[in-house]
Amino acid sequence: QAPAEVKVSKIPSACDERPMAEVALQTPPTSAVSKPRGALNGKHDIPRPHKRAALQHDPAVNGKRQHEGRRNPQTSIPVHLLKKRDELLVSRRTLPIWPHAQSIRDALRKTNILVLTGETGSGKSTQVPQFLLDESWCTKAIAVTQPRRVAAISLARRVAEEMGSFFGGQSPAAKVGYSVRFDNASGPNTKIKFLTEGMLLQEMLRDPDMNQYSAVIVDEVHERSVNVDLILGFLKNLASGVERTGKKRRTPLKIVVMSATADVEGLVQFFGQDQDQSAVPPAEEGLLKANSLISICFVEGRQYPVRTTYLPEASMDWVESALKLIFQIHYKEPLPGDVLVFLTGQDKIESLQKLVNDYAEGMDKDVPRLLVLPLFAALSQPAQQLIFQPTPHRARKVILATNIAETSVTVPGVRFVIDCGKSKIKQFRSKLGLESLLAKPISKSAAIQRRGRAGREGPGQCYRLYTEADYKTFEERTIPEILRCDLMQALLTMKARGVNNVLGFPFLDRPPRDALEKALFQLLRLGALEKIGAISDIGLKIAKLPVTPTLGRILIEAAKPERDCLLDVIDIIAALSTEDNIFFNIVSEERKEEAEAARHELYRREGDHMTFLATVQRYAEENSDRKAWCERHFVSHRAMQNIMNIRKQLRQQCQSLKLLNSAEATTTSTTPNVDAILACLLRGFVSNTARLMPDNSYRTFIGNYTVSIHPSSVMHGRKVKAEAIVFSEFLYTNKAYAKKVSAVQMNWVEDVVKEVWNV
Ligand code: CDP
Numbered sequence: 001q002a003p004a005e006v007k008v009s010k011i012p013s014a015c016d017e018r019p020m021a022e023v024a025l026q027t028p029p030t031s032a033v034s035k036p037r038g039a040l041n042g043k044h045d046i047p048r049p050h051k052r053a054a055l056q057h058d059p060a061v062n063g064k065r066q067h068e069g070r071r072n073p074q075t076s077i078p079v080h081l082l083k084k085r086d087e088l089l090v091s092r093r094t095l096p097i098w099p100h101a102q103s104i105r106d107a108l109r110k111t112n113i114l115v116l117t118g119e120t121g122s123g124k125s126t127q128v129p130q131f132l133l134d135e136s137w138c139t140k141a142i143a144v145t146q147p148r149r150v151a152a153i154s155l156a157r158r159v160a161e162e163m164g165s166f167f168g169g170q171s172p173a174a175k176v177g178y179s180v181r182f183d184n185a186s187g188p189n190t191k192i193k194f195l196t197e198g199m200l201l202q203e204m205l206r207d208p209d210m211n212q213y214s215a216v217i218v219d220e221v222h223e224r225s226v227n228v229d230l231i232l233g234f235l236k237n238l239a240s241g242v243e244r245t246g247k248k249r250r251t252p253l254k255i256v257v258m259s260a261t262a263d264v265e266g267l268v269q270f271f272g273q274d275q276d277q278s279a280v281p282p283a284e285e286g287l288l289k290a291n292s293l294i295s296i297c298f299v300e301g302r303q304y305p306v307r308t309t310y311l312p313e314a315s316m317d318w319v320e321s322a323l324k325l326i327f328q329i330h331y332k333e334p335l336p337g338d339v340l341v342f343l344t345g346q347d348k349i350e351s352l353q354k355l356v357n358d359y360a361e362g363m364d365k366d367v368p369r370l371l372v373l374p375l376f377a378a379l380s381q382p383a384q385q386l387i388f389q390p391t392p393h394r395a396r397k398v399i400l401a402t403n404i405a406e407t408s409v410t411v412p413g414v415r416f417v418i419d420c421g422k423s424k425i426k427q428f429r430s431k432l433g434l435e436s437l438l439a440k441p442i443s444k445s446a447a448i449q450r451r452g453r454a455g456r457e458g459p460g461q462c463y464r465l466y467t468e469a470d471y472k473t474f475e476e477r478t479i480p481e482i483l484r485c486d487l488m489q490a491l492l493t494m495k496a497r498g499v500n501n502v503l504g505f506p507f508l509d510r511p512p513r514d515a516l517e518k519a520l521f522q523l524l525r526l527g528a529l530e531k532i533g534a535i536s537d538i539g540l541k542i543a544k545l546p547v548t549p550t551l552g553r554i555l556i557e558a559a560k561p562e563r564d565c566l567l568d569v570i571d572i573i574a575a576l577s578t579e580d581n582i583f584f585n586i587v588s589e590e591r592k593e594e595a596e597a598a599r600h601e602l603y604r605r606e607g608d609h610m611t612f613l614a615t616v617q618r619y620a621e622e623n624s625d626r627k628a629w630c631e632r633h634f635v636s637h638r639a640m641q642n643i644m645n646i647r648k649q650l651r652q653q654c655q656s657l658k659l660l661n662s663a664e665a666t667t668t669s670t671t672p673n674v675d676a677i678l679a680c681l682l683r684g685f686v687s688n689t690a691r692l693m694p695d696n697s698y699r700t701f702i703g704n705y706t707v708s709i710h711p712s713s714v715m716h717g718r719k720v721k722a723e724a725i726v727f728s729e730f731l732y733t734n735k736a737y738a739k740k741v742s743a744v745q746m747n748w749v750e751d752v753v754k755e756v757w758n759v
Contacts, residue, residue, distance in 0.1 A: 077164055077173060085164030092162060095123030097299050101131045107295035108132065108215075108254050112239060115267045115294060116258045119301025120407045120449070121456055124258045125155050125219050126162065129192045132215060137251060140214040141190055145197045145231065147223050148377060149180040150384055151408045152194040156185070159192060181546050182577075182649050197227035198546075204234055205496050205543060215254035220407060221267070222259040222445075224480035224508075226490050232257070233506045234497065236271055260407045261445055263477075268294050270508055304455040306417075310468045318420045318465040319348060323355050325463050326370075326398055329416050335368055337415035338397040340405060342450050344439040345424045349374045349400040354587075356398060368394045375401035375409070378579035380638055387411055403442070406449045410456070417454040419447060421466040421474075426485050438732060443478040447471065480509045487511060487519035488549050492528055495535040496543035525686070525756040526553045541657050546649075547573060554684035555650075558677070559659040565676045566660055567651075568613055572677070574647040575612035576728055576740065580639035582615060583712070595634035602633060603714045606674055607742030609681060609728070611714050613672060616643055678744050682726050682752045689749045690738065691724045698725060698738065701753055710737040724749045 092098065097118060107114050118124050129142045146152040156178035160167030166174040168185030177186030178194040186193045195203070200216070210216065218231055235255050257267055271294050315321045322341055329339055343349050353372050360370045373387050391397045391413055403423040405411055422439045423446070442450075447464070454460025464471065482490065494502050503516060523529045526549055528539030535543070542552030551573050558569035575582060583599060586592045602618065604610035615633075619640045622629045630637040654660040682689065690698035690707050698707050709716050710731060722743030729739035 077166075081161075081166075082164045084161055088162045092123070092127065095127060096302050097123035097127050100297060100299055101127070104128065104131050104297060105135060107297060108135065108256070109137075111293040111295045112252045112254055113271050113294045114254075114256045114297060115264055115271075116256060116297045116299070117264055118258075118260070118297075118299030119303060119452065120260045121410045122299045122301055124299070125151075126159055128217060128256060128258065130159065130163065132254075132256075133191060137254065138214045139251075140212055142192050142215045142217060143200060143203075143210075143213050144192065144194050144217040144219055145200050145228070146194055146408070147197060147220050147225050147228065148404060148408050149183075149196055150377060150381075150404070151220075152178045152180050152196050153183075153381070154385075154409070156192075156194040159194075182646050197225060197231060200231060201227055201234075201493055202544070202546065204231075205493070208497060209238065209249050210253055211249060213253065214251070215256065217256040217258060219258045220260070221257050222261045222407070224478065224482070226481045226485055226487075229480060229482045229508050230490055230493060232270070232508055233494075236506050237499075239271065260449065264296060264298075266508065268296065270506070273506070301452075302456070303452060304457070304459045306451050306455040306460045306462050308451060308462045308464060310464045310471065311466060314467055314470065315465055319343075319352050319355070321465050322352060322418050322420065323359070325418050325465075326356055327359065330370060330396055331367070333416070335394065335396060336391060336413060338391055338399065338411075338413040339416040339418065340399045340401060340411055340414040340453055341418040341420075342405065342423075343400055343402065343420055344422050345402055346374075346376050346378060348420075349376060349402070352400055368396055371395050371397045373397060373399050375399055375405055375411070377402065377404055403446065403450075405453065406446060411453065412457070414453055414456065415458060415460045417450055417460065417462040419450045419462065419464050421447065421464060421470065425478075426481060441470070441474055443475045444471070445477050447474060482507065482511055483509055487515055488522050488526075491516065491519045492523055492535070492539060492543050492549050495523075495529065496540055500534065522687075523549065526550070526684070528553065541659070544657060545653055547577060550684040551576065552684075554680050555654065555659065557680040557683045559654070563676045563680055565673050565680065566654060567664065568672045568677055569680055570647055570650045570654065571616040571643075572609050572613050572681075574643045574650055575616055577646050578639050578642045580636050580642060581712075582612065582636055582639045582643075583634065584636045584639075586634070598632060598634050602635075605743075606678070607715050607722075607725075608713050608740045609677070609742045610672070610674060612740075613677070616640075616647070620644065678726070678742055679748060679752075681728070681742060682744060682748060685726050685728055686749075686752050686756050688727045688730065688738070689724060689744070689753070690727075691746060691749070692721050696721060701749060705736060707736045707738045709741055710739040712739060713741045715741045715743065 104114065104116070116124060116128065125144065125146075129144050132138055132142060144155070146155065156176050157167055160174070160176040163175060165176055168174055168177050174187065174189060175191040176194075177190035177192075178184075179186050179199045180196045181198060203212075204210065216231075216235060218228060218235070221228055221232070235253075238253060239255060255271075257271075259267075311321065322343070326339055326341070329337075341352070343352065353374055356370060356372050360372075363370075369392070371391065375384060375387050387397070387399050387409075388411075397413060399405065399411055399414070401411070419442075421442055423442050424439050451462040451464075454462050491502055494505060499505055502520070503513065520529065520533065523539065524531070526538075526542070528536060528542050528549055530536050538553070538556055541556055542549050545552040545555060547555070554569060555566065555573065557563055558566040583595075586595050602611055602615045604614055615635060619626060619629065619635070626640070627637050629635075630640060651660060687702050688700075689702070690700045693699050698709070699705065700707060707727075707730070709725070711717075715722065715725070724744050724746045725738060725741050726744050726749070727738035727741045731737040731739050
């Protein structure tokens with residue numbers, strides 16, 4: 001289909017057609033105000049955990065606070081909040097996006113769609129929603145999506161501070177809130193709501209026309225998560241009038257698509273195709289014309305030059321190369337100047353952290369201190385906040401991060417970047433039907449982003465732990481997730497939103513037809529779709545649960561009267577849904593033995609899932625000191641707190657879907673029915689099953705691949721091996737591992753395989 005012609009109105013003062021990376025890295029800033037370190041970064045002064053901050057800020061939650069401190073008599077907002085707001089205004093005014101405020105407002109008065117590009121840190125996420133708040137069309141809330149929880153929460157707090165507003169909760173004065181999976185801090189009065197992409201998709205299912213919003217801002221589009229691609233497709237359908245499901249909107253939804261490195265042309269083309277003018281209600285004369293226009297805005301970055309150094313030859317051990325470089329920088333380069341190291345994941349970060357700390361102990365007293373701080377998505381909020389604190393006097397911060405620091409989170413004070421050139425990406429191994437995280441070379445555009453982090457506050461230096469020849473082999477752009485992930489969840493979301501012909505959905509990048517068909521088939525096997533392809537009642541319920549379709553199917557199975565084990569299954573799924581390890585890794589050999597002995601009473605013969613259940617239930621029964629209980633059993637208290645929170649929310653969700661009645665939702669569990677629980681797990685994880693072979697290895701029922709039981713499993717290394725296993729996680733490193741494993745009977749697996757094969 002030939003794309004329709006798109007009229008593009010450019011915002012005059014804001015145009016610069018050179019690619020951002022080029023502008024960013026070649027043009028030393030002329031307008032940048034030289035500033036003391038950290039002066040622009042107000043957030044870094046407040047390293048409080050977000051939860052506590054919310055409670056302290058919100059008078060609805062903490063009534064006592066309401067009477068504390070002086071208040072502005074007109075607004076009843078405490079004076080200290082207003083003072084902070086005024087202080088922050090000074091730095092907000094110096095952000096590169098500030099001069100574009102009026103152009104952005106004008107663009108959205110004229111058109112409904114704005115594509116906005118600007119370097120990380122130019123002020124897109126924090127300022128654009130505030131620019132739009134007082135527009136006459138903005139009578140409802142503004143949604144701002146983020147790919148990561150950490151960014152959604154910290155942005156909400158920052159914007160609340162900038163507005164001198166309370167934050168989160170139900171208070172009438174709390175204008176800014178957030179909503180992330182299993183944690184909603186927004187209320188009916190929230191005007192700016194930061195949400196993860198997944199949460200916006202959930203809201204889109206409940207409110208297809210997005211009647212609660214005047215605008216949706218889709219941020220960090222360049223990351224091209226599956227969820228962002230779905231959101232863009234739905235928004236395009238909404239804007240072009242293809243999808244008209246619920247109550248019609250009286251005013252058009254304003255859509256802002258923001259990105260650090262977007263393919264602007266692609267986005268404009270995408271939104272420009274099939275624009276249906278008749279979709280605009282006739283009463284909106286003025287908008288009729290505007291609807292055919294898409295605005296574009298380029299914000300110039302504030303970027304100093306960055307020198308790039310490559311390794312002369314490929315390194316076999318880049319953790320060691322990073323270690324050497326950190327100390328080389330520390331001994332040679334003057335302070336201030338923090339170091340940001342990009343690594344692949346938590347394991348590498350923790351091992352480098354230990355190495356740097358060990359070596360730093362041997363430094364002479366007169367050498368400045370090294371402060372090593374990790375940054376990855378699963379890290380606790382208070383620990384993440386540490387990176388925003390100003391570096392102490394005579395010290396150098398070394399931040400060890402995953403690609404979370406590439407664009408999502410701005411780390412202040414960085415002058416040196418060390419880039420390992422790899423990141424962990426989700427990869428769907430379609431032959432196996434399983435998804436796994438693999439460390440792969442990054443793209444050129446990601447490498448440029450990483451380098452750019454060194455030049456935010458002054459000229460910088462980037463060390464690439466690969467050769468220039470390697471760099472030349474990198475892909476230009478990161479392959480969008482939708483082209484390399486399991487599409488089951490995405491397709492179920494589409495079906496639930498009434499998209500019957502998923503093959504005809506407007507994808508920014510269309511996944512291969514066979515990948516779509518395979519995912520449809522998997523949904524059919526789960527019973528989420530009818531044979532004719534329409535969503536089933538089970539599918540509708542699964543789509544409304546905040547878990548993957550597989551886990552959702554397990555919950556539904558557990559609620560059946562003949563299984564009757566929903567509460568126990570909720571506990572297991574809560575344990576599978578937390579990012580922290582319940583049984584954390586212990587490095588020292590002595591402590592390892594001690595931990596094994598202490599944990600032994602929680603371990604269950606049937607495998608990891610029943611072990612998780614026993615742990616959750618023992619923890620929940622503990623009435624006195626839960627933290628001490630965790631310490632005694634070498635169990636992560638943080639993980640358990642998290643699990644209890646998820647458990648509570650899953651119980652509520654199951655109640656609202658009528659899978660659980662209110663009396664059941666508050667009862668405590670009795671002795672678990674192990675067979676029923678394992679049967680439910682099997683119903684969902686039917687593709688993750690394997691049988692014991694004569695040579696003592698396990699081979700998957702589907703695909704016939706060899707998998708080994710991961711050393712972290714309680715089933716690892718058993719003398720008497722189970723005849724068949726079901727596992728809920730798959731890991732591929734040097735070989736294929738089944739993680740989180742339970743023993744099952746062969747005939748059970750055969751029965752389920754037969755049942756689903758018959759569909
Ligand atoms: O979205 P973009 O990357 O363009 O910028 P932003 O996130 O709006 O950040 C603008 C500035 O606000 C940054 O330079 C940070 O100094 C500050 N900021 C902050 O202090 N706390 C946050 N959570 C986010 C931003």
